[in-house]
Amino acid sequence: MTPRAPAGAPECGQGPAGRKGRDTRAPGDPGCAGPDSLQGVSTRDTDWEGVRLHVVTGKGGTGKTTVASALALALASGGKRVLLMEVEGRQGIAQVFDSPPLPYEERKIAVGPADNAEPSGDVYALVADPESALLEYLEMFYNLRHAGRALTRFGVMDFATTIAPGLRDVLLTGKATEAVRRKKGGKLVYDAVVMDAPPTGRIGRFLNVTSEVSGLARVGPIRNHADTVQKVIHSPETAVHFVTTLEEMPVQEALDGIAELRDMPGGGIQVGGIMINMVRPLELPRSQLRDVAAGSVDEHELAIGLKAAGLGDSVRLAADLAAELTDEAVAAIGQEEERRRLAEAAQPRYDLPMITDGIDLAGLYRLAAALRDQGAA
Numbered sequence: 001m002t003p004r005a006p007a008g009a010p011e012c013g014q015g016p017a018g019r020k021g022r023d024t025r026a027p028g029d030p031g032c033a034g035p036d037s038l039q040g041v042s043t044r045d046t047d048w049e050g051v052r053l054h055v056v057t058g059k060g061g062t063g064k065t066t067v068a069s070a071l072a073l074a075l076a077s078g079g080k081r082v083l084l085m086e087v088e089g090r091q092g093i094a095q096v097f098d099s100p101p102l103p104y105e106e107r108k109i110a111v112g113p114a115d116n117a118e119p120s121g122d123v124y125a126l127v128a129d130p131e132s133a134l135l136e137y138l139e140m141f142y143n144l145r146h147a148g149r150a151l152t153r154f155g156v157m158d159f160a161t162t163i164a165p166g167l168r169d170v171l172l173t174g175k176a177t178e179a180v181r182r183k184k185g186g187k188l189v190y191d192a193v194v195m196d197a198p199p200t201g202r203i204g205r206f207l208n209v210t211s212e213v214s215g216l217a218r219v220g221p222i223r224n225h226a227d228t229v230q231k232v233i234h235s236p237e238t239a240v241h242f243v244t245t246l247e248e249m250p251v252q253e254a255l256d257g258i259a260e261l262r263d264m265p266g267g268g269i270q271v272g273g274i275m276i277n278m279v280r281p282l283e284l285p286r287s288q289l290r291d292v293a294a295g296s297v298d299e300h301e302l303a304i305g306l307k308a309a310g311l312g313d314s315v316r317l318a319a320d321l322a323a324e325l326t327d328e329a330v331a332a333i334g335q336e337e338e339r340r341r342l343a344e345a346a347q348p349r350y351d352l353p354m355i356t357d358g359i360d361l362a363g364l365y366r367l368a369a370a371l372r373d374q375g376a377a
C-alpha cells in the first residue's frame with residue numbers, strides 16, 4: 001500500500017479540530033479520508049488516530065529516546081495503556097524516567113498527563129533484547145524454554161543472529177507487533193505501542209522483515225511469524241515518526257529515511273510525523289532576520305542607546321552585542337532553511353521546545369503537552 005494521510009488530519013477539509021491550527025502539511029498531500037469516513041472519530045481528534053504502533057527513529061542524538069518517551073506519555077490519556085519499548089539495549093528509557101535498569105518485562109513506569117475531564121492513562125516500559133525475545137518465542141510456539149536456554153548456553157543465539165542479522169530484527173519487531181495484537185479477555189491489552197527504534201540509517205532494514213528473513217526461512221513457523229510481523233508493519237496501524245533537530249545532517253537523514261520508507265519494496269510503510277526537537281524560540285522577529293544577518297545592526301546607534309542606559313564601555317559592548325545578534329540571525333536563517341526542506345517532505349510536523357534545564361519528568365510532560373497541543377497525540 002502507499003502511505004496514507006492519517007485519519008482525522010485537519011487538512012482533509014473538516015478544518016482544524018482541537019489543534020492550534022499550525023500548518024503541518026504542505027498543500028496537495030495525498031490521501032485524505034473522505035468526509036463520510038468514520039475513521040478517527042473520538043473524543044479528541046488527533047493526527048494519528050488508528051495508529052497503534054508508533055516507531056520513532058531519527059539520527060542518533062537528536063532525541064529519539066526522549067521524544068519516544070514523551071509520545072508515550074502523550075498517548076497515555078483517557079485511561080489508555082501504552083507500552084514504550086526500547087530495542088537497542090541501552091537502558092535509555094530507564095535513564096529518561098530516572099528509574100533503575102529495566103528487565104525484559106513490561107512494567108509500569110509512569111502515568112500520563114491528567115487532562116481536565118479525562119482520566120490519565122498508564123505508560124509501561126520494556127527493554128527488548130533478541131535473546132529474550134527468542135526464548136519467549138520458542139516457549140510460546142513450541143513449549144521449548146529449556147531447549148532455548150540450552151541454545152543460549154551454547155552460544156547458538158549469537159551464532160544465529162550473527163549469520164542472520166535479519167533474524168535479530170524480526171525477533172524485536174515481532175515482540176512489538178505481538179504487544180500490539182495481544183488480547184486479554186477479548187480486549188486489546190495496549191492501546192498503543194511506542195518503539196524507540198534504531199537510528200535512521202538502519203531503520204529501513206530493521207523494518208524490512210520479510211526480505212531479511214526470506215533467505216533464511218522460506219516456509220515454516222519463522223516464515224509465518226515474519227509474514228505476520230510484516231503485515232502489521234505495512235498496515236495503517238503502524239507509522240514511523242522521524243525526530244530531527246534543525247540542522248543540516250539530521251534533516252538530511254530524516255528526508256532520506258522518509259524517501260527510503262516510501263520506496264520500500266512491498267508497498268511502503270506509513271511515514272508518520274516529523275518531530276522537530278530542541279527548538280529554540282527566535283530572538284528576533286522573522287521580518288528582521290535577513291537584515292540583521294546581513295549586518296544591518298547599527299553599532300553606533302546601539303552604542304548611543306547603551307550609553308544613555310548608563311552602561312560602561314558602550315562602544316565595545318555595542319560591537320559585541322551587534323556581533324552576537326548577527327550570529328544569532330544567521331543561525332536562525334539556517335534553521336528556517338531546514339524547516340523549508342522538511343516541509344517538502346509533506347508530512348505533519350511538530351515542534352518540541354528545547355528544555356534548557358535538562359530533561360527530567362517535568363520536562364517530559366512539557367514535551368508530551370507540546371505533542372498533544374499540536375495534535376500528534
Ligand SMILES: Nc1ncnc2c1ncn2[C@@H]1O[C@H](COP(=O)(O)OP(=O)(O)O)[C@@H](O)[C@H]1O
Binds near residue numbers: 359
Ligand atoms: N527537547 C529537548 N530539550 C533539551 N534536551 C533534550 C531534548 N531532547 C533531547 N534532549 C537531550 O539530548 C540528549 C540526547 O537525547 P536522546 O533522547 O538520548 O537521543 P537519542 O535517543 O536520539 O540518542 C539527551 O541528553 C537528552 O536529555
Ligand SMILES: [Mg+2]
Binds near residue numbers: 064065092
Ligand atoms: Mg536513544
